[in-house]
Amino acid sequence: MTAPLLEIKDLQVEFKVFGGILKVLDGVNFRVNVAEKVGLVGETGCGKTTTMKAILGILPIPPARITGGQILFKGQDLLEMGAGDLSKVRGNGISMIFQDPTAALNPVFTIGQQLGAVIKNASPANKKLSKRKIQEKAIIPLKEVALADPERLLDSYPIQLSGGMRQRVCIGMALSTDPELLIADEPGTSLDVTIQDQVLRLLHELVERKGTSVILITHTLGIVREVTDRVYVMYAGRMVEAAPTQELFTNPFHPYTQGLMESVPKLTGGGVTTGIPGRIPSYLNPPQGCRFHTRCPQVMERCKIENPPFFTTNEDHKVACFLFNQKVNQRKEETAAQ
Amino acid sequence: MTDQILTVENLKKHFVIGHSGIIKPVPITVKAVDGVSFSIQAGETFGLVGESGSGKSTVAYITVGMYQPTDGTIYFRGQDLFTNGKERSLAYKKDIQIVFQDPGSSLNPRRSIKDILDMPIHIHQPGKNRLHEIVRLLDMVDLPSDYMHKYPQMLSGGEKQIVAIARALATNPSLVILDEPTSALDVSVQGKIINLLLKLQREFNLSYLFITHDLSLMRNVASRVAIMYLGKICEIAETSEFFKNPQHPYTQMLLSSIPVISEQEESAKPEKVESTGEIPSPVNVPEGCSFHTRCPYIMDICKQVDPVIVETKPGHIARCHLFEQPGEVIDQNQTDAY
């Protein structure tokens, strides 16, 4: 089995605020293989953006502090790297697309100027190229993202483009450096459904062609189901479930995952459920044991004291829940009895 | 015979956003709303669906008094809302309220929850013990009383939106416009908000104009649905009919692009209509039918003539040349049935 492209082991991040310390990430484990599309699903405040910022090294330190864990990219720990090496890795190895393409593009520079800057800084060889050569190179990513009339686009300002076009420019920019890992943070949220559909299809195509790995961060389950190979579900700073996509949607095990799926209104009708009662726990005084136990409909005594580790089934499906442990044990007993 | 609480009649709103040409400047107009007619029965939830640039929010803002119509008008309980131009009577301000999409910007960050709820009570129910009324309002939406001393930033997204709902209901309105009330919130919180809205509707016999781009949500909330594209209505039908037999190509396109999370929902979607091209800018609405640039069923007439509303089945109307037959055309100004 080949080594994973990105591996996060037991990452812990804290924030210092009025009132004390927020333990935002409490032992996050995450893995992306080469040429794999991984979804990271979680709601507001679960820590997914913090995790991504930690990978890219853009956490605001202080008030943030990384108190433990490793982030291994191609075997090297990004947390141990100096600023110079880190920026090389960031530039060439890892790229990011942000949620709001309007905010990601500088309104006072043309698309050509911004693309040109990215290309120029991509490698020492590129730095020596003339302006015209760089503009020629800049057309390539624009063509790849199926934007019409790329020459005219180079001279346009972001405000002249529609939301969908801007997002495609951002994707083009992110892929122009041929990264091995692309992190897409809610790439469709600010877009209309029909345009989002187009953009995600495009992303899928490009990734298939180039073999890039993708981390797709979102709180929209439907997108994850259509685009990814594997999914992680995150809650309150911890991973609670991980499985291949098909498997997760057919057999969601964790009560939180089940709750999420139930909360999504169905196209087939049936009314709106009550969602998951309660709210995410305070990071100042997180509950002992499993962080979901205060809202879990199947909570047991053990959940209030111990934090469940990942239990694995076959089909590479992992769940951090004691219920699952019981089921595994039950099956073991059953097979033993036979 | 149920009475109509709101009747929108050939509503138009054009914004002049600038001028082109120096010698004889020609105004550049955005036709945000361009001839919209529908009506809402007392006590029902009327859904309005559309993507960005469709004009659905503009319809909401005109109804609630933020904008004046360029043409056409709106009747509330049979009375023209705009007889006095910009001056709207306090009685209408009390009776028609709105909940905005983003509670982060609809609640003043510098005012406590108590202050925020105090204002509408102060204006419309002077003399009442305001403190008691605020406590009652918070209780009505299941928020603890000590929340009144908090500031919006201390609340979660869902709680903020609940406060916005409480504020809208503080005046005891009859019609509440909900402009994407859950779009900015997580899916696990959405259910709580929607159920609260439905409960309040039953308790106080409210009529809702429910605006969203989330069709799965609309399926479970509205009794009738209207879909808009570039300022015009494309289709109106009773909810299950709308989803089972979408007539307009745009409706079909939208419905077929929704990301869903289960196989049953996949099969409930109409056959895939691929979205191609960009949504035209509302400044440059194409000649003829505004949808013809993206329509897979385009005919010659679509490029020249804007279709009129046709009743394809009782209670189901669509605006498309595919359904026009001589003698079946419905006068645009006749709004009683819809």
Added chain:
Amino acid sequence: MAEQARESILVLTDQQLKELQRQSGRENLGRAWFKFSRNPLSIIGGVTTLIVVLLAIFAPYVTPYPEHATIPFTDFANAGNPPNSKNLFGTDMIGRDIFSRSIYGFRFSLTMGLVVLSLVVPTGVLLGLIAGYFQGTRIDTLIMRITDIFLAVPPLILALAIASVLEPNLFHSMVAVSLMWWPWYTRLVYGLASAQRNEFYVSSAEITGASTPHILFREILPNCLSPVFTKMSLDMGWVIIIGASLSFVGLGIQPPKPGLGTMVASGTNYLPDQWWISLFPALAIVVLVLGFNLLGDGLRDLFAAEEV
């Protein structure tokens, strides 16, 4: 949770409501202190300002020679003494204790700052709120054109022109400075208010039927406070310096009154030999202005919008 809330409603008396209010008041105070004190320099600024204000108020009691500052006093025997045990800052060329006069000088500077700002800030802010909220109408045009006219004149020259026409004293120099200071607040608040009038919370208030004063003062103004307070504390420093400049040039506070600027001016004739006559009043100005600036930074942090 909902059950509990419902029960507490029935039992919630006015007494309990008051207690809730007191609790939250305490919490808000604690949070305010946390925000203010995050930068220790803010505390230094606050303490310095406080000390200066107290010294100024209790000047007769804390200075060794109050009469040197309050009545015409000469003592040529002790004139021109460098700093020593009897006179902390030395004496000037007619024998007056510079330390005592500097402390009294604070009085004039602070008065100038307080009076000017009390006139200028409410006027400027009010005009800015109105013009900003009614942006695009004739009221906006009227107010902002007048503001532009005042802003077009170089401030110090305007102040000098006014002060030279009127009899030179503290009062007239305050008038002069006030007249050229208010437009800056109008300009500042105009930008903030006009940006805010499209915010949804303002729309919500309009939709519900709130009165214009409510919208201006309860919805828009609270969101302008942070920049206004910051500017105010920086302005204290500027007003004081301009006042000192005016009296340095001979307009404004006249000798023998102990205005800090006047004192620096009269000491320039004796530089560099009797350096203490100009230096200590100048240092007093520096300490005063610095204190307010640091305090201003703290106030800006205090009123800054909270991050989620």
